Amino acid sequence: MSDLDGLISPEEAKNILDSADPRIAAEEECRKQKVEHNWQLQNTEPYLRVGLPNGRDKKWRVLNKERSDAFLRHNFASVTHLGDLDACLFRDTGVIEASILPRTSGTSWRYERAIIELPGIRRVSGEQSTPDEEQDADPAPDVEPNEIKPEDDWVLGFERPEGTPFGVEIGTASERFSEFSTRGNMRRGRVPGTSRPDKFTTLRISGVTATRHDEALRILKRVSDSLFFELDLRFDTALKVAPARPARYVRRRRSLEDPGEGGGSVTRSPxxxxxxxxxxxxxxxxxxxxxxxxxxxxxxxxxxxxxxxxxxxxxxxxxxxxxxxxxxxxxxxxxxxxxxxxxxxxxxxxxxxxxxxxxxxxxxxxxxxxxxxxxxxxxxxxxxxxxxxxxxxxxxxxxxxxxxxxxxxxxxxxxxxxxxxxxxxxxxxxxxxxxxxxxxxxxxxxxxxxxxxxxxxxxxxxxxxxxxxxxx
Structure with missing residues (x-):
């Protein structure tokens, strides 16, 4: 089914859903904030499609009941996606957050270990704040890397020299970004007791006054390029902002039900x-x-x-x-x-x-x-x-x-x-x-x-x- 198959009217959707369903509230917020949206019917279930801005384009998200509730909690109308990157500008807080990955190939645990071995990392509790806000840190803020567990929230803040326009930190993805991130929504697991996806690492830039997509994207690229190059020089840790590739550009794995040319058994000896x-x-x-x-x-x-x-x-x-x-x-x-x-x-x-x-x-x-x-x-x-x-x-x-x-x-x-x-x-x-x-x-x-x-x-x-x- 394509993105536009099964479109239905708002009246048809509301006739199926309970009046208290958060999808109805999300649609009302879309209408109020002038966010493009429509309804789609899949297997008798109405889904709300929301088109969040991404420059001249839109990044469409299909919302079920749970996702609609999360979108409402996190003020989706103030979110702008940034180009082909897994990154968002949160216009209401002046924060850019972007998923980061290693530039070099290797196992994920080596990448995570390289990150948490950077000096100055500290464990924090609860929802990540912006870089300029105080973190609720453990009594011993400079914890040993092996003390940080996969379920922990952590942050690595960088000193903000006088005259520097932005605050910068690396850490566990915020709950808000996890809801809008392509990478966050592709991760299957959820943090126990929350609707939040499994932990992953992001770069956060605060103090951003830009509200336009192109300007915010330039800020992200300038700051990330400079920070990551200096981290590589000092600690031999090569990082990059993760891409958020459109589905049509993602390489697809051939289905086992369609073995393609040659067909036949996939278990034949060579x-x-x-x-x-x-x-x-x-x-x-x-x-x-x-x-x-x-x-x-x-x-x-x-x-x-x-x-x-x-x-x-x-x-x-x-x-x-x-x-x-x-x-x-x-x-x-x-x-x-x-x-x-x-x-x-x-x-x-x-x-x-x-x-x-x-x-x-x-x-x-x-x-x-x-x-x-x-x-x-x-x-x-x-x-x-x-x-x-x-x-x-x-x-x-x-x-x-x-x-x-x-x-x-x-x-x-x-x-x-x-x-x-x-x-x-x-x-x-x-x-x-x-x-x-x-x-x-x-x-x-x-x-x-x-x-x-x-x-x-x-x-x-x-x-x-x-x-x-x-x-x-």
Whole structure:
């Protein structure tokens, strides 16, 4: 069901609900505060959809009875979401709060340990206050890290030098932010005795007078970039503000009920072995989920590993045809020159890198497979039809471009993206490039999910094409 399926009128919703239901009170508050909203019916149950501001966009939340009650307690009409980040501006209190994560990959307990080992951390009781308010601390404020338990609230405040406009702290997410945070609402557990999600860590900035989305977002980025860089310099702890990706950009795991190409049992013993070196590159790419630029390049390296094999294949066929020609004369210099011309290119591969990629793509995947892969997935179809990436080759799965086959389009697009990732010139452009470098954490990089899925598909096809029967 899409977000807009099953819309019903307010009168229909109120006829189903009890008059004391908090969803009705939440709708009245939406109307009073001019917050966009509507009603949706799912399995005979009315839900209130509330569109909280996020710049020029809206972030829609579907409220049941319990969530409506929480939204009312936390003054949802004063909440502004901040861009593609899991962050909110609370306009009524002048506080920005944002979920934070480690920049480096690793286990969650190592990340949490790195945070709570920072000097100055203290345990607090109850709801987190803003950085400028006093905390109800334990008698021994500087507790040892191993004394802080997962269920504890804690805070790490930073000294506010004279003239500094903002108060800053890191700590357990506030109950209010937990209700509006994407990360908070994705966590399944709840703190015992409350409606609050499991604990997670946030950055809080107080003293914010900005009320406009863009200005608040700039404050968050300036403060977080400066704070996190200094923490990394002093304590080797690399942090970042967590993204709040739209659902259409979240990589989706194939359902076990729909095993896809090949079908059949998912428990069959392997009967095929795959080349060890490119497979290790593939596993490296699989471990880089959450780092889209690295993930894309790692899958590209799987393709690159096969360049020499596939690019030489066509040349070897041409040489073979020349030698088989009954008219070929080993004593004729012109005949030998034709062979020399065919073999005079790089021993690492034949043709430019772009041409080697095209040869590899053509050698390992059929055009019909690519077309089905794209057209059978609305996520991919929507992405390539809209195409948020500028300056890269577009994909026309219907092949309307005369003389420009789908596999060539695909190879050119993959190579264009690869160039935008690796050509890190000071001016942001590589020689001959029309567009700039793909920068980490940009909206373009956040939209790379379908392109990563596509290059992953090609990497899988390359591994399959080079596979052999499993040997004992």
């Amino acid at each position: 009967r095929t072995q795959y080349a060890e070196k490119p497979l290790s590159l593939y596993w490296y790419a699989r471990s880089a989920v959450g780092l889209p630029l690295l993930e894309f390049l790692a899958y590209y390296q799987v393709l690159e590993y096969h360049f020499r094999s596939y690019s030489r294949r066509g040349t070897l066929d041409k040489i073979r045809h020349e030698l088989r020609d009954p008219r070929f004369d080993v004593e004729d210099d012109s005949d030998l020159e034709r062979i020399l011309t065919l073999t005079s290119q790089s021993g690492e591969g034949f043709g430019s890198e772009r041409e080697q990629l095209k040869a590899t793509v053509r050698g390992c995947v059929a055009e019909s497979h690519v077309r089905d892969f794209i057209k059978n997935d609305p996520w991919l179809t929507e992405h390539f039809d809209g195409d948020p990436l500028k300056g890269v080759t577009g994909i026309d799965a219907n092949n309307k471009k005369t003389g420009y086959d789908l596999l060539s389009q695909l190879a050119d697009r993959v190579y264009d993206i690869r160039c935008r990732i690796v050509h890190a010139k000071e001016d942001g452009k590589a020689p001959g490039e029309k567009t700039s470098l793909l920068l980490p954490f940009s909206k373009e990089v956040e939209s790379l999910g379908p392109d990563i899925a596509l290059v992953k598909f090609l990497a899988q096809k390359c591994l399959i094409a080079g596979a052999s029967r499993l040997r004992p």
